[in-house]
Amino acid sequence: MMTPECIADVGNWLWKPDAEPEPMAEAVIRSAANRLYYSAYHRALRMADAKKFQLKSVAKGSHDKLIKRLADNNASLLSRKLRSMKEIRCHADYDLTLQFEEKHLKEMSLRLADVVSLTQ
Template sequence: MSISVQDLLSLAHALGNGAGESEWRSGASRAYYAAYHRALEVADACLPTNLFAAGEHERLTERFKQHSMKGKQIAYVLIDLKKTRTTADYKLTAAFQQADATDFIPKCEVFLEKVDEFHSQISGTQATGL
């Protein structure tokens, strides 16, 4: 069995509306990974592979940066989104409120739309990851 970007996003919403901080943090993390995986799907469909030595997230953003100005915009938004995910997953002593999750999830949804627009422009087709 596999899951989809929409499954991750639905879970993010449920967790973001949860009762406690661990749910809010997990919701923000799931929203980021919905954004990451949709960007990866698009990159794999229409961008060259980038094998320079770096982590998976950096390799993905470099692929977008090397493509075009629109690709750079996508890359920098994903880098910014990752900062919130990093706080949610790794900075456990940092404050993380429910609003941090519920405000973040729509940002990820907007990002998904931008990635789909990018894919449509590159491939010349109507693309949707949701």
């Protein structure tokens, strides 16, 4: 069965900070950031479902709904972490003309660690 931990493992496997730069390095960094975000998303979703968090306000899209569910149920720190990770992931996935650097991926990794601790 696929788990959020497996998704994070793929993101960490893609990102090897000590490896030599390659022509595809930015694509790999962007892909790793995407995987780290989805690991955080699924961890937060698993927690919200387990605690039966209800959506009390209006939101569009499954990601924004989860972020709102967390905020509506006294998990605002987790909500903010996930929202900030989503913003970085959107940069990685959609803003292809803007450079996406290893520092962005490091920030995602730190935020994922926060999400892990907040969802345990």
